[in-house]
Amino acid sequence: MRDLIDAQIDAGHQVGVVCDATTGGDFEEALLSGMQDKLALGLNRIAMQRQIGPGDAIAAIRSYKAIKTMQPDVLHGHGAKGGTYARIFGSALRLSGKRVARFYSPHGGSLHYDPATMAGRVIFLIEKIMERMTDRIIFVSAFERSIYTSKIGTPHCTSALIYNGLTDGDFEPVGPDRDAADFLFIGELRTLKGPDIFIDALAQASTQSGNVMTAVIVGDGAERANLEKQTVVAGINAHVRFLKPMKAREAFRLATVVVIPSRAEALPYIVLEALAAGRPVITSRIGGIPEILGDDSSALVRPDAEDLARKMVAVLSDMAAYRAALPDRNTLRQRFSVQMMAAQLESEYFAALDP
Incomplete structure (x- = not known):
């Protein structure tokens, strides 16, 4: 707007x-x-x-x-x-x-x-x-x-x-900080946006890979307290940081991969913003998101924890190949x-x- x-x-x-x-x-x-x-x-x-x-x-x-x-x-x-x-x-x-x-x-x-x-x-x-x-x-x-x-x-x-x-400034690349977490969720903390799916998937991915995976959750909403409890129950609260809302490009520096696990969307800006900034994304195959990434994109998963967890493990195991498969930023600039x-x-x- x-x-x-x-x-x-x-x-x-x-x-x-x-x-x-x-x-x-x-x-x-x-x-x-x-x-x-x-x-x-x-x-x-x-x-x-x-x-x-x-x-x-x-x-x-x-x-x-x-x-x-x-x-x-x-x-x-x-x-x-x-x-x-x-x-x-x-x-x-x-x-x-x-x-x-x-x-x-x-x-x-x-x-x-x-x-x-x-x-x-x-x-x-x-x-x-x-x-x-x-x-x-x-x-x-x-x-x-x-x-x-x-x-x-x-x-x-x-x-x-x-x-x-997006504006021209949105297409300037953003790199991760030295101490960046593995994954970032950014958005309103409510069921429709799938932060609970993100937390469950993170726990499962850590178990599957045998490595501790870290995350940052940026946002606020009615479900925040419940989500914090969910990380405790899952045993990953020490590896998840909850931060208040901030500009997307500032949040992109906090993690290597941006995850959008929404249950419903039309054409979410956050997918466009992340790709324009050169950040790799994993996102639900819902709404108009395949119109951004392409129907056959490897970045698309079902909005459930099991499918997301498998993709998280696969992405971190070969980041270079995964990034190469994502849409070219110049092509995105022409369309969006x-x-x-x-x-x-x-x-x-x-x-x-x-x-």
């Missing part, structure tokens, strides 16, 4: 942000504070709970007031709730005579529901109805688009596939640049405003 905003401002646009106020910690607060002076339309933090609940009414009212004050030409909602707010409030602003383009980027959320359940059927029906208030759906991976199509149907509104992108992402998105914005 920050990279995209910088690119949009450089292109001469005025940008504003409405986002949740309850998630994140000091690190995220610092990042948002650094953006505030750039945002001509303002930064509005509003408490938004992840699940549907009674607090949504208050969040919706506050969000609408903030958006009405901003008077944007484009409302781009990310995730299920962001997409709902952008489309409903954009439609409300249209009733007052303002032309507003209403954009939606699904990021998991409602797409995680099972269409065989009552909850899934209701959610997908709402998604279908919301298409009538949508000018564009922007997918960040072909996988995400295929899930949307299989569960909700082919969009009746216009849609586009625009990959996430923030300049390309911003230009494609800008084109969609203008097309929606002047169909």
Whole structure:
């Protein structure tokens, strides 16, 4: 989001942000504070709970007031709730005579529901109805688009596939420190991101190889205390360091291999960031990740501890061969640049405003 905003401002646009106020910690607060002076339309933090609940009414009212004050030409909602707010409030602003383009980027959320359940059927029906208030759906991976199509149907509104992108600075190589651990997990400490899988796999890999393997876990979240206990139960707590959130490129110096053991993803930035920095990765074969690495990449594993542990042992046994099999950084730069992402998105914005 920050990279995209910088690119949009450089292109001469005025940008504003409405986002949740309850998630994140000091690190995220610092990042948002650094953006505030750039945002001509303002930064509005509003408490938004992840699940549907009674607090949504208050969040919706506050969000609408903030958006009405901003008077944007484009409302781009990310995730299920962001997409709902952008489309409903954009439609409300249209009733007052303002032309507003209403954009939606699904990021998991409602797409995680099972269409065989009552909850899934209701959610997908709402998604279908919301298409009538949508000018564009922007997918960040072909996988995400295929899930949307299989569960909700082919969009009746216009849609586009625009990959996430990185800045030129992200492609500068980052080497490991002298005392770097073997493996790094970086991300939110919650079940969806698979930190528990990472810990179990580390313990199994140490047993399989007969060598003590070390790790650094960078991040925070509701599961942190449970994960710390898990390392104790597994007998590896002396070999695992837990650190607070930090910039990805700083974290990459702390370990030799970056591991992304997520149970669900769309097109995660951390995979792109690690590869762009020249760091070897092991990652789950889920979501749009194979679109980055290639379907046959040796870096892809099932999101379970056994498969991940085997790969950890194999990677450390022949690091040179493993690195040679990963995508070339120059090829990644051509496909996943923030300049390309911003230009494609800008084109969609203008097309929606002047169909």
